[in-house]
Amino acid sequence: MDMRTPLSLLPLRLDDVAFVIGTKRIIDGISLQLDAGPRTVIVGPNGAGKSVLLRLCHGLLRPTSGRIAWTSPEAPGEPRRQAMVFQRPVLLRRTAIANITYALAIAGVPHGWRVSRALEALRKVGLERVAGHPARVLSGGEQQRLALARAWALAPEVLFLDEPTANLDPGAAHEIEKVIAAMHADGTKIVMVTHNLGQARRLGDEILFLHQGRLAERAPADRFFRQPVSRDAAQFLEGELPW
């Protein structure tokens, strides 16, 4: 379950990583290691730097200082072995299935195999009946499921998620959580940012609590929620930290 290929991306190591804009230290020296296996959920008040941390790990941002190192990193030009899903699904003005075949084409999947792999991904998230529909006319929940299907079709080792259900109603959010759990069962490492503590409880194996750009606490999920060690975490859980 922890080794998908002989040469795995994970573990991911961050060494004293900082991200500074002007004088603002958005990430203020974080060191940690992410291993394959547990679903990692990142929580924290607004402005804690959660989204930035996610983007630093995924490579969308470069740290101002410090090191971010995958064990067996992707080479430039090679198909990606990690994927990301954002708060608002970014889909092209094409059919649902075409959005997935587009991603598969970038990943170098041969032409003849794309449609079948895309259909399979759609089936896994329950969207096969809308395969030929324009992606942008799908409902919000369906669009986010499509974004997940696109990621799943790429069979990533790591999936980063930035508040994937923040814009969805509880029913749609529940569907998304089911898909995330299924992807994890399929062997993908989950790293997710969420504001929804209930969701964190449901989906998290371990919790990273960020506060003011620092990793304030890290614990297995049940312990974090039952007995947070740091005062900030305790206040946060009580809802007393300023949002």
Next chain:
Amino acid sequence: MSSLSQAAVEAIRLVAGADPKLSEIVLLSLRVSLTAVAIASVIGLPIGAAVAVSRFPGRRTVIVILNALMGLPPVVLGLLVYLLLSRAGPLGSAGLLFTPTAMVIAQAILIVPIVAALSRQVVEDAWQEYREQLRSLGETPLGAAAALLWDLRFSLITIVLAGFGRAAAEVGAVMIVGGNINGVTRVMTTAIALETSKGDLPLALGLGMILLAIVLALNAAAYMVKESAQRRFG
């Protein structure tokens, strides 16, 4: 105004009479400007998209120059192309001066900056929305440019129409490189200029009304295609 109503009468008379000279001129105008806009789009859209998604030294200068070239006076461009295509010029042996091809070349050069500058803006605005996801998927900048061009096709239709409008409306460039030769390089705008200089103002205005009607019809058709396709694709 009586000259406007006279002009309207002229316009109706020409169209109703299916004047063969008129249809020759109209068809040539459409041929020249549509071909020019097609060429300009094939060149300008990729340039605009590429500049939108790339970062390179001097990028801002390129954008400013592209934007400025939108205002290139057609008559100046016509003169430059004339000097290029003249027998005494570097491309003289091609024998293109005073042909419809020369007019297409001049108009295409005129429109490329318009298509490039406007598509650059449209693609760059969309790039803000798509950038992270496309990079996450491992897309190259050029691949992203191509994907965005297709995704923004409805907005780009409007840009192409703007380019066509500019081409169909200009007289300076086609007059100089075409020579307004009767039956060979006379288009709507140069015909209007000619009739004006002959003092036949109602006829000139009438031709002008016909030109406007054609451009309006083309725009209406394109808009309807865009609307119905947009409704399907979201």
Next chain:
Amino acid sequence: MVGTRRLFASALLALLALPALSVQAEERFITVASTTSTEQSGLFGYILPIFEQKTGIRVHVVALGTGQALDLARRGDADVVFVHARSAEEKFLAEGQGVKRFPVMYNDFVLIGPKADPAGIGGGKDIVAALKKLEAAKAPFVSRGDRSGTHIAELDLWKAAGVDIDKAKGPWYRDTGQGMGPALNTAVSMNAYILADRGTWLSFKNRGDLTILVEGDKRLFNQYGVMLVNPDKHPNVKKDLGQLFVDWVISPEGQNAIASYKINGEQLFFPNAGQSGA
């Protein structure tokens, strides 16, 4: 999705193919640089079809001012020039740019002005006296200012009237740099005086309040000449086809065609190819 893409692509290809479809490959034609007066008066529209019928050679006329037409030929962009300013044509020949000059036809200039005639020059036959009066009265006068045959003639007439026009120029003298038609439009809208060739005036439709005030002076005589551009200087000149045109225009048939062109029963151009010294 695929359907729309195919539609776009085929539309694009069809458009690009359009010019190729109607290129009449290797059509026999010559390029004649001429003046706006011959084009706009409708003369070419009348006589060229006769020539084309006879020889199968299409004549492409690029109509500019005389100065511009000769410059066009100097760049090798025309096969034949057909203009009306003897001094400029002689200079062209002296430069070796033309083969030989043949007189073709003449018409005359007329002095046009407002019917009300504030400068009081109307009805006379003496152009020089009229111009003197115009300058003295500082009456609004529109000049072509474009090195055309008409412009050159106008400048020569000012000289004959003893007026140094460069010095005498003032707000009354409107140097427009335009062809005959646009200059007439300007004169009409300003109710000004203007020197025009009779052919353009007769076919001009926007006369406003203007009419012919002075005509018939021998000095208003306007001679047209035709020249083949020198193929030794410009190898691309279609010398055989061009020579056919030159020959035809001075032949009895061509001269007859010119004489028979009329507007409202009035003849515009008078053939005089045989006239020596023209």
